[in-house]
Amino acid sequence: MIAALLRRDLSKFFPFAGGGAALPVVFFVAVAMLYPFAVGPDANTLSRTGGGVVWIAALLAAILPLEKLVSQDIELGTFDQLRLRGVTEEVMMAVRLLAHWLSFGPPLMLATFPAAALLALDGPTLHLLLLGLLAGTPGLAAIGLMIAALTASLRAGAALSGLMLMPLALPILIFGAGALARQDSASIGFVAAISLLLVAIAPFAAGAAIRAAREV
Amino acid sequence: MQAQLSATNLACRRGDRLLFRKLSFALNAGEALHLTGANGTGKTTLIRALAGLTTPFAGEVARTAEIGLLDERPALDPDLPLGKALAFWQRVDGCSDPSGALAVLGLEPLLEVPVRYLSTGQRKRAGLAALLNRGVPVWLLDEPLSGLDVAAIGQVTALIQTHVSGGGIALIASHQALAIEGLRSLALEDFAPKVEPA
Numbered sequence: 001m002i003a004a005l006l007r008r009d010l011s012k013f014f015p016f017a018g019g020g021a022a023l024p025v026v027f028f029v030a031v032a033m034l035y036p037f038a039v040g041p042d043a044n045t046l047s048r049t050g051g052g053v054v055w056i057a058a059l060l061a062a063i064l065p066l067e068k069l070v071s072q073d074i075e076l077g078t079f080d081q082l083r084l085r086g087v088t089e090e091v092m093m094a095v096r097l098l099a100h101w102l103s104f105g106p107p108l109m110l111a112t113f114p115a116a117a118l119l120a121l122d123g124p125t126l127h128l129l130l131l132g133l134l135a136g137t138p139g140l141a142a143i144g145l146m147i148a149a150l151t152a153s154l155r156a157g158a159a160l161s162g163l164m165l166m167p168l169a170l171p172i173l174i175f176g177a178g179a180l181a182r183q184d185s186a187s188i189g190f191v192a193a194i195s196l197l198l199v200a201i202a203p204f205a206a207g208a209a210i211r212a213a214r215e216v
Numbered sequence: 217m218q219a220q221l222s223a224t225n226l227a228c229r230r231g232d233r234l235l236f237r238k239l240s241f242a243l244n245a246g247e248a249l250h251l252t253g254a255n256g257t258g259k260t261t262l263i264r265a266l267a268g269l270t271t272p273f274a275g276e277v278a279r280t281a282e283i284g285l286l287d288e289r290p291a292l293d294p295d296l297p298l299g300k301a302l303a304f305w306q307r308v309d310g311c312s313d314p315s316g317a318l319a320v321l322g323l324e325p326l327l328e329v330p331v332r333y334l335s336t337g338q339r340k341r342a343g344l345a346a347l348l349n350r351g352v353p354v355w356l357l358d359e360p361l362s363g364l365d366v367a368a369i370g371q372v373t374a375l376i377q378t379h380v381s382g383g384g385i386a387l388i389a390s391h392q393a394l395a396i397e398g399l400r401s402l403a404l405e406d407f408a409p410k411v412e413p414a
Contacts, residue, residue: 001308003307004304004307004308005308007307008293008304012293075289076289076291076292076293076294077287077289077290077291078291080264080267080269080285080287080289080291081285081291081305081346082308083268083269084267084268084269084282084283084284084285085282085308085309085350086282214264214269214270215270215271216230216231
């Protein structure tokens with residue numbers, strides 16, 4: 001049952017599985033590519049500020065998949081049919097969270113390599129960046145899932161979710177990008193702690209939001 | 217255990233509006249109920265409350281068996297071919313041989329067609345195939361005949377008849393007349409709240 005759910009969710013959201021799921025990764029690389037054009041090709045400036053740009057690109061890329069993440073399955077009645085089969089909303093959302101992270105976290109980390117080359121980032125910075133993204137993207141995925149579930153039944157949900165994600169993702173951004181400025185991996189521990197908390201809450205919050213959306 | 221579905225003193229509302237109240241009925245194995253009522257009287261709301269998807273405003277619902285629901289949303293991925301979209305539910309339900317349901321409902325020629333290209337009636341038949349493959353004793357059918365052609369109406373009615381004769385329970389909300397043996401009928405208008413004079 002869980003395996004069937006995960007397989008379906010992954011086939012819907014994984015990049016290059018079709019349905020425009022590769023867009024966040026393409027967007028992420030595009031931001032890294034445009035940045036040197038905007039600030040000039042000076043390697044010093046780029047390597048000093050590039051890490052932060054990668055973080056902002058990751059944050060923005062996390063917003064892109066939110067539109068379809070939950071609302072489509074509410075409209076299709078998938079969650080209702082699963083509920084009738086005894087699957088709780090919490091399990092549905094936990095599986096969705098895993099699929100969502102798998103389809104945007106690791107691909108984004110892979111895309112960080114070409115992005116680092118474009119931004120002239122050195123080895124230690126790339127190392128911290130990857131570590132930070134590994135710790136931070138689950139948290140971004142969790143925030144995204146909660147927001148997508150909360151705004152699923154609203155008409156302007158898609159635009160709203162982008163606005164809602166940014167302030168909530170601020171702690172992850174501060175500690176994640178802060179690690180780069182100080183070249184210190186300690187604050188990545190904070191990022192991991194925030195992520196852990198968000199991942200633990202997300203299935204319950206999103207599940208409750210889906211139940212509440214039924215009682216209109 | 218015998219399949220049973222009953223409602224006691226049920227009241228449901230939509231938004232701030234009370235749709236019906238003091239609704240009670242009991243269905244035992246082998247019984248079918250035809251739910252009638254004009255648009256907006258609460259047929260779908262009642263069915264969703266019976267399925268346990270929403271909490272009724274008052275009263276209780278008792279179920280002793282698994283519930284199958286067919287409504288206007290067949291829960292099939294629009295981008296997938298019908299065969300693959302149905303295969304997901306077969307995996308979830310652990311159904312090993314879906315061919316019987318597909319043949320009865322005439323879906324075999326459509327398996328390669330993406331769900332978004334299917335007509336309303338074809339989608340309805342696909343939803344019914346998923347329901348058949350589950351093999352659950354209680355069927356809640358919300359407008360199962362809407363969008364179906366004459367031949368398909370006959371097939372679906374026969375399927376419901378077979379299900380009920382085999383000891384299943386069916387509750388059918390429909391505006392159309394149903395040719396099913398021993399079909400009881402329940403008009404939701406009878407349970408609408410009295411309108412108080414202004």
